[in-house]
Amino acid sequence: MAKQEKVKQQSPHLKRFYYPLDQAVEKPFNWKQMTRLLFYIKPYTKSLLPGAIIAMFITTMIRLAVPILIGKVVIDVAIANQDPTLLTYLVILISILYVISYIGNHFRIKWVNVLGQNVIHDLRKQLFSHVQRLSHNFFDKRSAGSILVRILNDVNSLQELFTNGIINLLMDVFMLVGIIVILFVLSPQLTLAVLVILPIMFYISTKLRRNIRKSWQEVRIQKSRLNSHLNESMQGIRITQSFSQEKENTEYFNGVNEDNYEVERIAMKKSAYFGPFVEMSNAIGTVILISFGAHLIITGTIEIGDFVSFAIFLGMFWEPISRLGQIYNQLLVAMASSERIFEFLDEQPNVFEKPDAKEFTDMKGHIEFDHVEFSYDDDRVALHEISLEMKVGQTVALVGHTGSGKSTIANLISRFYDPTKGIVKIDGNDLKDMKVGNLRDNISVVLQDTFIFSGSIMENIRFGRPNATDEEVIDAAKVVGANDFILGLSEGYQTEVEERGNILSAGERQLLSFARALLANPRILILDEATASIDTETEVRIQHALKKLLHGRTAIMIAHRLSTIREADNIIVLENGRILEQGNHSELMQKQGEYFGLVKSQFEMLDAL
Template structure:
């Protein structure tokens, strides 16, 4: 089922440990640098742990003995250690940010590359805005997670252990007071985590819905303004923002319990520490320096717990983002090379459909036992009513989808058993809705063959009679066409797409209503270019304007997913069947001056 903009996406739930393992794999290429970072952290932590001990020595040993030199030595040692720790901390942070940015680049590139390989059915089911939310927003959400995994997880655990050891060494009774408070804290945090993860998943779905709506509305801004629907879209936007705000508030409200919870336990531990410490001091079991050192250690003991709880909080917050990323990465392309796929040789152009059947997910057959043969260089036209199956035939030939039953052979090779890249690189597909990139006309035409020279690009434009109108533009071939070519007319965009296709030099060419948006005058200009484009190539033309396909070698009439008539223009007119009726209806329409 397709995902509407306002419908929350269904994300497969994954175990925490599986998500953590997959995230750590992205860290493994930087394990060497991560170890260096951890060693720097360990040194900084040791400096911090030594500080209270040196202070204890100064208070309990040097001060009572008036050892001025010893006090000065300890002071200089503390100063030197802390300056060195500050320098190493700066180096550590630089390395952490470098590692994190590289990991995010790798994840985003992997996700982008994977999405490019996915089949059309993936894009058919998802608004573009929801896909963008995964590539941009969800990947960015992992930044803090990786920062803190390097900065907090291992170092803070190690810090916690070292501080605990130091505390146990000083006084076991006081140390156990702090340690015994950890289990109830862990239980409380676990309870929060269970509910928090669900709320963050809802929030990310709402954010994805908002991204999808915004992308679609701005893409169709001309329609919005043309029908004066600004108030209507504003209301929808406000509703989506309201849902996003509500879901965020619910998630944050629960997450905000983390820090207070740790603070409460830390406060309890401090109160108990001084109460018990005072009793032990009055009994003469400990000295003042030990209590002061312990008061510093208890802060150092709970600080890593706070940092670890913050890391745990970040982990929960971003589990939903990681799940959404892995949800796409785990989708196998429906159309992909088989294990033993071989490279497609240079195509000569023979095409054969053998009892081809095709159905989408609802199992309603779109094509039923389609069979025909096309010789190299032949020009074939597909005609019929909307939804008859014409576009499906050329989509299967392009292998945008795979047949449900039957075979499609090109030069005798089953296209399901050849490498996609080697096959599609020899295909040319031109659609009614011509897509141009937000760059210059020169680069849009060069997209057909990236290594083409400027002269070759210009020659292709001349061949389809696009050169004249291009040179009339302010910057000629260096004119920016804006997004989707919005500054050009429909006919001009189509001419550029013809030049792009000619430059690509495809062996099999598909024109899916490629001349539908061209006016009569423009059509006269490109007619020679189209003939040149089709020359020597096997071509399939879908056209409702029957006057443009009279010279085709073969015309197939498609109705209800079947070929009901096949022949040349003259043969089909002589049969006086469906094609004859279609042609006469258009002829009468034109004759009446429509």
């Protein structure tokens, strides 16, 4: 972190970009969590897993049988008796066994790779689906980059475990047990002498375990920071270039990138300790084998063939030991990633649906707030004892200074949050008793910062109602006045708008969001500063279209530009989460209260221009 501190000292203003994105998940290494991870294999236990295990069993048995054939039969019988015919048969037999082993390995690798890909696909699908259902407060606390890391990088890091690790673990454990048993059968004395190093290996590997696991957690956290900064930098590139901050932003990125390099280097270094240690243990075992084995041969305690078999098995012994060390490292990486994945999967939405939740069969759009309070956190109360009514078909405007609670009311109507106290009702139904998806099917929201997806104009408008026909899409565009500019594009409604609709102006993007919302045919329409990015001429056309469209629908309009809400049926003036006054434009102007002051100040500002 020292390098990053240096960068921040060079560019102090960049501190505003630096915030904690993730914290290390400190959970004990336990098999309960691994069992939960292995649960994703369950759907394939009857299709792919049995074949892979059988193939693994066959190849392992062949590998264990060949050294015995070489020592016991080839050397002690065929060569000792100088029998070329038997020797030829044995060579052919061993060759056939190796061919069978090759075929078994081919199918084992094929099946476990298919298994691993399916498991990763299922896990990523579940994680993405779960994250989409989480409440807004989950996304309020996390950057997009940190979420991307868990869905992409953390899931990817499990791939090696599922494609090779699990089957290799079974194969190596089976191989290791088989070798140890055979070694003791061949020569208990030589086996005990050679394996004296094992307790030391076990002790050292146990001591390293926690250290390595913590290092891989740090790698995941640092990757979250790197991805978050990349995501933020790409989205804010215009601001960066506008203020000529390319150099400073690059310096900050270099600091984050160096931190990422450093923690990954340390993790890899710690993980690499095990391999050389196994090689050193192998060398020590070989020295013991040669020195003590020679003594046993000279004293007649062991036959030459048994010694050769023993030497082959000893060479094979350290191979699964080494691979088990690699699998153990994979396991540590997988545990660090799975902890972070399960943290997300265990996250429950604050807005949850009751098991017996009801549906709106024919929503009218009558909205009531009954003594509603709401807090985003313990230190910030957004609404204080709000009671209000929005009648069916009314256009209700919410006005007030920034932070007065306008958007919070809209969020509670869509049930993006639940009130801290009080009840929000639609058509007399407490929203907590209703199905969330069904509620939102009847509500369309248009925001100031509208989001346009990559794809065609047609696909973006149809997003609000996927089963809509092309004619219905075009009709919705005509109603909001978007048809003319769409037809002026190179490919009309099939024009690709690129990421976030970058080829469109802010006003054009807003018109598409209007068409998208209106195509959904909502009973309640929420316009949150929806006309702020539209020029006056376009706004006049939209206002004219909205008069026809909003007939019979309940509409909530949030606006700072007060000229856009003059014809609202009810105007609610908010300040610090409280209702100061309400009424239509004429009534509020006559009162000469807060609303009158807001209108007057805006007109004075326009006159000054």
